[in-house]
Amino acid sequence: MTVVEITSESHFNELTTSLPATTPITLSFHTSWAAPCAQMNAVFNYLSTQYTDIAFLSVDAEAHPEVSETFDVSAVPFFVFIKNGKVVRELSGADPKELSAAIQELSGQKPAGQPAPTVENGTDKDATPEEDLNARLAKLVNAAPVMLFMKGTPAAPQCGFSRQLVGILRENQVRFGFFDILKDDAVRNGLKTFSDWPTFPQLYVNGELQGGLDIVKEILVDDPNYFKNVQTA
Numbered sequence: 001m002t003v004v005e006i007t008s009e010s011h012f013n014e015l016t017t018s019l020p021a022t023t024p025i026t027l028s029f030h031t032s033w034a035a036p037c038a039q040m041n042a043v044f045n046y047l048s049t050q051y052t053d054i055a056f057l058s059v060d061a062e063a064h065p066e067v068s069e070t071f072d073v074s075a076v077p078f079f080v081f082i083k084n085g086k087v088v089r090e091l092s093g094a095d096p097k098e099l100s101a102a103i104q105e106l107s108g109q110k111p112a113g114q115p116a117p118t119v120e121n122g123t124d125k126d127a128t129p130e131e132d133l134n135a136r137l138a139k140l141v142n143a144a145p146v147m148l149f150m151k152g153t154p155a156a157p158q159c160g161f162s163r164q165l166v167g168i169l170r171e172n173q174v175r176f177g178f179f180d181i182l183k184d185d186a187v188r189n190g191l192k193t194f195s196d197w198p199t200f201p202q203l204y205v206n207g208e209l210q211g212g213l214d215i216v217k218e219i220l221v222d223d224p225n226y227f228k229n230v231q232t233a
């Protein structure tokens, strides 16, 4: 299911009470400034495409302190897993494998096919800030087999170029992870140098930049089956 970004405490209450009691819920608490949250957001977004029986809710822990307090959130990223109205598990920290395993356990389903992302958090204490950023970007572009760096989210693109590329991916039934570069200036600016590509959207397959909107359109003119033939490892 698509990740729903919580906009207020009443939005949270309405959503959680309107869901069938049997629908498991996973909550992701994050803040806009914490780098590990940005990585885990990408992983959470990707996992949401893999399970249709779970509700994925995303909460900005600082913007909605009432919701955070209800779940005793003292550090981010923090994940809460709810089944039949009860908290069955909590996870603290940025461990994509642990999150992926916990979500699979919560679901009655197998993941939709592609392997869970293996992006890991952790910065090298001896690394320069630039090396740290590059390590982070290298992990982010690999957060899902197909990763879209865009302005806004697929549900609410903030620019026509990003909106068009989301449309193309959906038309071609491509499962993809995404990252909203408007939420993170370090990633927005860093990726331009890292990939030597000045604009967004940017589409990556298996960590390799394919290009922006124009390039993806050209690729599809040359090979309408491009996405069917893409081997995601």
Ligand SMILES: N[C@@H](CCC(=O)N[C@@H](CS)C(=O)NCC(=O)O)C(=O)O
Pocket: 151, 159, 161, 188, 198, 199, 200, 201, 211, 212, 213, 214, 215
């Ligand atoms: N022709 C480009 C269009 C994308 C584009 O021009 N993006 C601009 C405006 S949204 C951009 O990302 N500028 C840099 C920035 O906003 O950081 C493509 O094929 O992707």
Ligand code: FES
Pocket: 151, 158, 159, 160, 161
């Ligand atoms: S945000 Fe202005 S063209 Fe994309």
